[in-house]
Amino acid sequence: MRCSSCDAPAIVDQPYRGGHACERHFAASVEERVRVEFHRQLPRFGGGTIAVALSGGKDSAVALALSHRYFQRRPTVRLVALSVDEGISGYRAATLEAAGALAERLGVEHRIVRSEERLGTTTDRAAAELSGTVPCSFCGVWRRQLLNRAAREAGADAIVLGFNLDDLAQTVLMNLVRGDLDRLVRMAPHRVRQAGLVPRVAPLAQVPEREVFLYARLKSLPFDHAECPHAHRASRNLFREIVWQLEEELPGTRQSLLRTHDRLVERWLRSEETAAPTRCRGCGEPAAGPLCRACEYLRVLREPAPAEGAP
Numbered sequence: 001m002r003c004s005s006c007d008a009p010a011i012v013d014q015p016y017r018g019g020h021a022c023e024r025h026f027a028a029s030v031e032e033r034v035r036v037e038f039h040r041q042l043p044r045f046g047g048g049t050i051a052v053a054l055s056g057g058k059d060s061a062v063a064l065a066l067s068h069r070y071f072q073r074r075p076t077v078r079l080v081a082l083s084v085d086e087g088i089s090g091y092r093a094a095t096l097e098a099a100g101a102l103a104e105r106l107g108v109e110h111r112i113v114r115s116e117e118r119l120g121t122t123t124d125r126a127a128a129e130l131s132g133t134v135p136c137s138f139c140g141v142w143r144r145q146l147l148n149r150a151a152r153e154a155g156a157d158a159i160v161l162g163f164n165l166d167d168l169a170q171t172v173l174m175n176l177v178r179g180d181l182d183r184l185v186r187m188a189p190h191r192v193r194q195a196g197l198v199p200r201v202a203p204l205a206q207v208p209e210r211e212v213f214l215y216a217r218l219k220s221l222p223f224d225h226a227e228c229p230h231a232h233r234a235s236r237n238l239f240r241e242i243v244w245q246l247e248e249e250l251p252g253t254r255q256s257l258l259r260t261h262d263r264l265v266e267r268w269l270r271s272e273e274t275a276a277p278t279r280c281r282g283c284g285e286p287a288a289g290p291l292c293r294a295c296e297y298l299r300v301l302r303e304p305a306p307a308e309g310a311p
């Protein structure tokens with residue numbers, strides 16, 4: 001198989017683009033898609049601080065490396081990498097090590113925020129105490145909040161997330177299936193600014209997951225392959241399968257889902273008043289009700305269990 005742009009051997013098949021790419025054209029195409037997304041999602045960004053959420057996995061490794069590449073010629077932009085240690089044994093330590101190695105290689109400041117210190121609990125402990133709840137539900141909510149706070153503390157104007165095309169297509173489908181228009185409109189990349197929330201950008205939005213992996217390998221970026229021990233319980237797994245099947249049968253489905261999202265947001269912004277954000281009574285972070293979802297989960301954890309034999 002030859003590259004569709006030159007005579008070199010192809011290393012990747014891109015059915016959604018109707019072609020193949022060699023190593024050089026593949027890397028250039030990823031970098032160009034990321035450049036376009038930065039330009040689109042951060043219009044008129046002259047300078048300031050950009051926080052990059054760095055988990056130590058392939059997606060955030062590529063997001064940090066390409067953020068560094070995009071901003072390195074701008075002395076007015078400061079990058080800071082933020083990692084959250086949720087307290088997941090047998091998993092997080094290795095990913096944090098990979099995250100530290102990449103930040104050091106690129107010369108980017110790296111801060112680690114720990115759930116134990118900030119929330120007084122860990123994902124592992126909460127998973128044991130709330131055994132009937134899928135851990136990703138509270139873990140994801142807590143991580144988003146910790147990242148937001150850490151980004152604010154770092155003086156960040158935006159948070160870069162490593163969401164790739166597959167992740168975003170799955171999230172669009174999940175929110176559509178659940179009928180959760182509010183979350184659909186507010187998902188990253190942010191079009192709707194919310195008080196107290198550092199806007200999130202997703203520069204890998206047009207890069208499929210396997211191309212992110214390939215790019216990370218080609219550039220020898222340090223990242224950890226391990227999967228979280230709680231991941232098998234995530235409802236996202238079903239949507240991953242469905243999006244894969246759709247993409248196999250109908251190449252371009254993932255991009256279509258993102259376009260659907262874009263159009264819905266456009267129409268929503270033109271026709272609807274977005275609900276005024278309120279502040280959580282517990283922690284002061286943005287919330288849809290009196291308590292934010294992070295505090296709701298903490299409240300459930302702290303509630304004393306009913307006495308045995310109680311009705």
Ligand code: SF4
Nearest residue numbers: 136139140228230231
């Ligand atoms: S897979 Fe779920 S539990 Fe594990 S880190 Fe991600 S959100 Fe947390």
Ligand SMILES: [Zn+2]
Nearest residue numbers: 003006022025
């Ligand atoms: Zn080529």
Ligand SMILES: [Zn+2]
Nearest residue numbers: 280283292295
């Ligand atoms: Zn709260």
